[in-house]
Amino acid sequence: MNTKHTKQRVEFGDFQTPPSLAREVCALLADTDLSPSSILEPTCGKGSFLDAAIRAFPDAISARGFDYNPDHVQVAQTMLANHPNARVECGDFFSVDWESVLCKLPDPILVVGNPPWVTNATVGSLGGANLPQKTNADGLRGIEAITGRSNFDISEWMLRKTMGWLEGRIGVMAVLCKTSVARKVLHFSWSENAQIESAKVYRINAIEEFGASVDACLLIVRFNPGSRSVECDVYETLHAAIPSTRFGMWKNRIVADVEAFDRLSSLCSDGLVGWRSGVKHDCSRVFEISRKQNTLVNGLGEQVSIEADVVYPLLKSSDVVHGRGPRKYLFLPQRSMAESPLDLEHSAPLAWKYLLSNSDMLNNRRSSIYRKRPPFSIFGIGPYSLTAWKVAISGLYKELRFSKIGPHDGQPIVFDDTCYLFPCDSEEECDVLYELVTSSAATDFWLSLVFWDSKRPITAKLLNLLDLAALAKNSTSGHLFRGD
Ligand SMILES: C[S@@+](CC[C@H](N)C(=O)[O-])C[C@H]1O[C@@H](n2cnc3c(N)ncnc32)[C@H](O)[C@@H]1O
Numbered sequence: 001m002n003t004k005h006t007k008q009r010v011e012f013g014d015f016q017t018p019p020s021l022a023r024e025v026c027a028l029l030a031d032t033d034l035s036p037s038s039i040l041e042p043t044c045g046k047g048s049f050l051d052a053a054i055r056a057f058p059d060a061i062s063a064r065g066f067d068y069n070p071d072h073v074q075v076a077q078t079m080l081a082n083h084p085n086a087r088v089e090c091g092d093f094f095s096v097d098w099e100s101v102l103c104k105l106p107d108p109i110l111v112v113g114n115p116p117w118v119t120n121a122t123v124g125s126l127g128g129a130n131l132p133q134k135t136n137a138d139g140l141r142g143i144e145a146i147t148g149r150s151n152f153d154i155s156e157w158m159l160r161k162t163m164g165w166l167e168g169r170i171g172v173m174a175v176l177c178k179t180s181v182a183r184k185v186l187h188f189s190w191s192e193n194a195q196i197e198s199a200k201v202y203r204i205n206a207i208e209e210f211g212a213s214v215d216a217c218l219l220i221v222r223f224n225p226g227s228r229s230v231e232c233d234v235y236e237t238l239h240a241a242i243p244s245t246r247f248g249m250w251k252n253r254i255v256a257d258v259e260a261f262d263r264l265s266s267l268c269s270d271g272l273v274g275w276r277s278g279v280k281h282d283c284s285r286v287f288e289i290s291r292k293q294n295t296l297v298n299g300l301g302e303q304v305s306i307e308a309d310v311v312y313p314l315l316k317s318s319d320v321v322h323g324r325g326p327r328k329y330l331f332l333p334q335r336s337m338a339e340s341p342l343d344l345e346h347s348a349p350l351a352w353k354y355l356l357s358n359s360d361m362l363n364n365r366r367s368s369i370y371r372k373r374p375p376f377s378i379f380g381i382g383p384y385s386l387t388a389w390k391v392a393i394s395g396l397y398k399e400l401r402f403s404k405i406g407p408h409d410g411q412p413i414v415f416d417d418t419c420y421l422f423p424c425d426s427e428e429e430c431d432v433l434y435e436l437v438t439s440s441a442a443t444d445f446w447l448s449l450v451f452w453d454s455k456r457p458i459t460a461k462l463l464n465l466l467d468l469a470a471l472a473k474n475s476t477s478g479h480l481f482r483g484d
Pocket of ligand 1: 012013014015016017018041042043044045046047048049066067068069072091092093094113114115116117130
């Protein structure tokens with residue numbers, strides 16, 4: 001395939017569904033009591049899904065397909081030429097007059113498909129235009145708000161739109177998408193009180209089916225006026241007869257395992273800020289320093305001569321996970337957000353000189369968060385960063401493994417921003433906290449909330465949902481604990 005075609009394929013998220021998978025999905029749908037009068041596929045590509053749906057539901061009186069790509073449309077038209085009720089045409093999802101299409105399609109309506117697998121960031125980087133119109137997102141709710149995000153899946157936008165079409169109608173949406181997108185569109189619809197009767201997610205092997213390494217699924221959502229279900233059964237494969245788990249919405253929050261969470265909801269807090277992320281600096285070559293014999297060397301291989309009291313032992317995610325001690329040190333140009341690196345000019349002149357000599361690199365840090373701060377600033381720093389004792393966890397690894405961290409050579413250890421930490425005033429407090437967060441009740445609580453297939457399942461927000469005071473109270477009374 002030439003570069004132009006590859007670029008177009010990427011911009012249009014063009015991964016055609018293998019006909020065997022389309023047939024499997026439609027057979028699964030036909031195995032239920034579903035009997036659609038009309039079928040719609042808004043991005044039908046070469047038509048394998050539409051064809052499989054028409055075959056699975058021969059009584060449907062109308063089937064419509066649209067796609068942006070005229071070559072695909074032609075292939076689909078040829079394939080469906082023998083179906084008098086089927087019509088496929090060229091259309092851009094973002095500009096088709098869907099209202100007039102939908103009003104001609106009788107209930108029950110089945111919307112099938114496999115919307116494009118691409119993010120707005122990728123489309124942008126290709127200089128492409130396959131995007132919904134951008135709306136200024138501040139304060140906006142709903143579908144318009146998505147376009148304000150720096151990175152979103154085009155399919156999320158399309159699926160939200162599709163679910164909007166089905167609101168107040170009798171119908172089913174059955175689509176292939178990323179599992180994270182399925183959760184996002186369900187969460188949004190649930191929080192908007194959508195009239196959803198049921199939702200199911202069947203995991204599919206995207207590597208096998210599409211050669212794409214993503215967590216993907218078949219999402220089936222049934223709409224029925226008056227229904228208000230806020231739960232979704234998860235099946236491990238398309239052939240699984242019983243769900244492995246059920247996620248859902250609890251007080252506007254999405255929880256991974258509804259049953260487990262119900263049992264532990266008394267441990268759920270709102271708005272605690274005990275867990276913090278480590279230091280964010282975005283310039284490891286300047287701020288991270290190694291000790292070689294008796295000299296300090298930065299990431300550029302240069303010898304560093306700065307005051308000892310601005311340098312702290314550092315742990316990164318892999319150190320925390322592997323139980324290793326500090327291999328590097330972190331230069332902290334400030335010890336809290338109230339301090340400024342500019343103060344170093346007087347308090348630590350060598351460190352100040354070091355910052356000045358690296359100012360080009362530091363001033364070029366890309367993140368916009370640095371723009372409104374004094375030069376050379378870092379983030380995620382405060383008194384909590386410098387307590388001698390902490391409980392820490394890596395946010396990069398997909399496991400709930402906590403570590404008790406004490407001082408190193410008499411100095412508090414600091415963490416990079418891939419780690420989360422809970423500061424403690426003493427070793428005794430750290431012991432108690434460690435016992436609590438590694439207890440079965442705490443583990444079960446977090447497991448009921450965490451989606452392991454997310455990019456970064458463990459976050460400070462997730463960790464802070466556990467009400468440690470409630471947990472401690474329950475542990476003394478013996479409630480909620482599985483015998484530990
Ligand atoms: C993942 S493929 C799936 C194709 C087909 N639904 C299937 O299941 O085989 C996504 C399809 O979306 C089409 N597409 C991408 N952006 C579109 C847009 N803005 N409007 C209409 N179709 C679009 C692509 O041409 C491609 O055929």
